[in-house]
Amino acid sequence: MNGQMYQIACIVAAARKALKTDQAILYHPDQYINKICFQILPSKNGEATELSVSDWFENLKEKGLKDLQLFCPISVEDRGILGFSNTTQSSILCFYKDGKASYFLPNWKSASPGRGWDVTYTEYEWERSSQDIPHYENNIEEFKDILTRIEDLAIKIECDNFAKVFQSARNCLLDPESGKGLVEPQIPLQHLSIFRAASSADVFGGMGSWNDEPGWLAQDKGLGQVYDELSDQLLRNIRSAILFAINEW
Known part of the structure; x- marks a missing residue:
């Protein structure tokens, strides 16, 4: 599996398990990851905040996280691009108890030679036409x-x-x-x-x-x-x- 898809799937699975069991998130990046951080929406003073995986999850819970899901399109216009970085178009959808929602988009950047990858997940507001959480069928x-x-x-x-x-x-x-x-x-x-x-x-x-x-x-x-x-x-x-x-x- 594409390494970027694999990572986001593992993060979402770990977060969903932690949310369901009311425990701390347990996630360890693969060896080829140099750095992974989450950049949450800017605060009122306009400053962005970068968090580790564990701090990111705790921040979501403090904001009233109800559920989170992996999202990705099921088709692409050009299958040939899938061999390159940042082409999975995947994201983490977050749903909150107050009815609001946001999503995190990953960006993979090659670190210095021999240092692997730096991965940043950036948060954006999600203005949904429907308040329903997506549902997926067993195929x-x-x-x-x-x-x-x-x-x-x-x-x-x-x-x-x-x-x-x-x-x-x-x-x-x-x-x-x-x-x-x-x-x-x-x-x-x-x-x-x-x-x-x-x-x-x-x-x-x-x-x-x-x-x-x-x-x-x-x-x-x-x-x-x-x-x-x-x-x-x-x-x-x-x-x-x-x-x-x-x-x-």
């Missing part, structure tokens, strides 16, 4: 189907390595114990299997990814349109699965 059956179909395509265009990836992702949906990772979001087991499948199936990157050679191979075999359609459906199902796994528990 597991559709996800299984698209994984089967795109695995068949990968075999036809002789991309056996990607066929194995899609098969592995489908196995995660069939067996909750399959595809365990080293560090995973703090969500229930039944949701973890869906998240693992989405993580395994996320093949959209730069050079060497599903966005690269497979597209040309599909064109050469007269399957270019099928490749585009299945790739779009795969991305939508990956994003939908992530939204359900992280938000609906």
Whole structure:
């Protein structure tokens, strides 16, 4: 899975668990993260405040946090951009007891050589047309189907390595114990299997990814349109699965 999507999913999961259990948030950034901070909305004097993950969560609770969710669009205009930083268009939605809402957008910036990444989440007001908190459906059956179909395509265009990836992702949906990772979001087991499948199936990157050679191979075999359609459906199902796994528990 894209590292930026993985991070925001883990932060939201940790925050939701802490909120539900009324405990402190437990989150530790990956080794490639040099610095992570949250910049909350400017105070009345116009000064911005930068907080650590734990201080950010406590600040949200002080403001009357009712719920928070991961948000990301389920489709993009150009899948090819997903190999670059700051292209997931993901954010953290925060809902407060007074009916107000805000969202945090991440910005990833490369630190000095060998120091990894500096990540800043900046808060903005969210003026909603509806006061309802978004709800996401379980797309597991559709996800299984698209994984089967795109695995068949990968075999036809002789991309056996990607066929194995899609098969592995489908196995995660069939067996909750399959595809365990080293560090995973703090969500229930039944949701973890869906998240693992989405993580395994996320093949959209730069050079060497599903966005690269497979597209040309599909064109050469007269399957270019099928490749585009299945790739779009795969991305939508990956994003939908992530939204359900992280938000609906």
